[in-house]
Amino acid sequence: MKSNIDKINIKSALTVATVALLGTSSLAQAESSVTSSAQDSSWEFDSAFLFYSEVDRVSAGEAILNAKKTFDNDEILNLKLTIDTLTGASANGAVAQPTVQTFTRPSGNGQYDIAAGDTPLDDTFHDTRVQLNGQWTQPLAPDYTASGGFHISKEYDYLSLGLNGNIAVDFDRKNSTFSAGFSYFQDTFTPEGGIPKPLASMLIGDSDSSTWDESFAQSRMGSEDDKTTTDILLGFTQVINRRMLMQFNYSYSMVDGYLTDPFKILSVVDNTGKAQDYLYESRPDSRVKQSVFAQSLYHFDSSVLDVSYRYMWDDWEITSHTIDSRFRIPLGDGFGKESYIQPHLRIYQQSAADFYRPFITDGEALPAFASADYRIGEMTAITVGFKYGMLVNNGHELSFRLEYYRQTPTNAGFDEPGVLNDVELYPTVDAIIGQVTYSF
Structure with missing residues (x-):
């Protein structure tokens, strides 16, 4: 139970960056991993x-419940349940055209039209995800803390299973902490309609014909x-x-297997820019990502400034820069008991x-790999709120978050x-x- 939201354990807050990269925890668990004193x-x-x-x-709604129990010997059990739903339209990758375009739905059952000049969006995008994370943290020695956990996530066409572990070592009278973490995930895709053959043509025509199902199956592998x-x-x-407190992280991620998005396509256009065909995208079957991260928290007399920077690079030649900043300002009891406001600015390139x-x-000549997915294209994005x-x-703490995002x-x-x-x-x-959070 929180008794003073202006008194922030800044070392605990920074530890969030470590455990979040492993996809295993929340602020509550991060606090426990760097605090040795026994709690209630x-x-x-x-809850959020x-x-x-x-x-x-696309629109999404997400409900989160995180539960933490601290035992008398400083062992900590953390459980987190997430349920979210996604609906709406998602860009299928094809380019806009000055005429109406027709596309086959990913399932092969039916087609949809896109008006002239509009970005092609597939309006069948919908899913429900249920995710459960568990983490156990315990001291091994006065300056050593270890944790391990599991991850289970299930969607309509996607199953993700994962394990993780982390060890942290304190030294210099607990002013310094070194941590090392590891996680492993196994994901299985079962997309509606099957897995498209890379760079195969999308079947378009009379979906009620006697040969449609057979022809559609030939585009699947x-x-x-x-x-x-x-x-x-x-x-x-x-x-x-x-x-003041600072943190530095280095992460290495290796992904192997099916990395193509089965729902994305590319337009084949002639020298006048008119679409002649649509091909399913193709991506490499491996990816290695690396990143360096630095974060600093500075506690003024009453407010707290949190600034971080991350640089990421991978063997797909994607590089990114992220600057994230938050400034927590207490408002006094005139705006609610021990209330605060926290402006947020994030810039991504x-x-x-x-x-x-x-x-x-x-x-x-067709390349080995090609994708028109804007999410792996050149972009900038800004979040402010x-x-x-x-x-x-x-x-108990009640908070409200409102932000605007532009990509x-x-x-x-x-x-x-x-x-x-x-x-x-x-x-x-x-x-x-928008987000509403209640801690109790």
């Missing part, structure tokens, strides 16, 4: 509901596929003085994957022939994020 053995709960909505595209992900994380946390291309030109929190009901894809150096000059190839994505 009762359960502590954090988040709503995310893109303009004319099976009903399921899988991938594995191995993550390694090294972290170092240093107390600079009584007001990303380069394109070496096989990203918004379209393929008719007649050219604020969080307001206060104490209610004998020390701006950009041309990574591709010429746009003919009619493609008259349509929007890189539309922006705008979204509103």
Whole structure:
């Protein structure tokens, strides 16, 4: 139970960056991994509901319940349940055209039309995910803490199973902490309609014909596929003085298996920019990602500044820079008991994957890999918003978060022939994020 939301354990807050990269924890667990003093053995709960909505595209609702129990010997059990739903329309990867376009649904059952000039969106995007995470943390010795956990996530067409472990070592009178973490995930895809053959043509025509099912099956190479992900994380946390704390992380991630998005396609256009065909995308079957991360928290007399920077690079030639900042400002009891406001600004910039291309030109030799998914293209994104929190009901914390997100894809150096000059190839994505959190 929280008794003073202005008194922040800044070392605990920074540890979130370490455990979050392993996908295993929340602030409550992070606090336990760097605190050796015994706490109340009762359960502590954090609950949240988040709503995310893109303009004319995907909407998502997410409910989270996190439970933590601290035992008398400083052993900690952390359980987290997440349930979310996604609905709406998702860009299928094809380019806009000055005429109506027709596409086959991923299941092969039916087709849909996109109006002239519109970005092609598949409106069948919907899913429900149930995820359970568990983590056990315990001291091994006065300056050693270990933790291990599991991950289970199930969607309609996706199953993810994972294990993780972490060990932290304190030294220099607990002013310095070194941590090393490991996680392993096994994911299985069973997309509706099966796994498309890479760069095979999308079947379009009379879906009621007697040969449709057989022809559609020829564009598939099976009903399921899988991938594995191995993550390694090294972290170092240093107390600079009584007001300032810094953390540095290095992460290495290796992914093997099916990395193609079975629902994304590319347009094949002629020299006038008109679509002649649609091909299912193709991505490499492995990816190695690395990143370095630095974060600093500074505690002023009453407010707290949190600034971080992450640089990521991978063997797909994607690089990204992320600057994230939060500034927690107490408002005083006039705005709610021990209330605060926390402005948030995040800036993200990303380069394109070496096989990203918004379209393929008719007649050219097909590449081994190609994707028009804007998520691996060149882009910038900005998030701006604020969080307001206060104490209610004998020390329980209630908070509200509202943010605006804008993602701006950009041309990574591709010429746009003919009619493609008259349509929007890189539309922006705008979204509103709202969240209510209650801790008790």
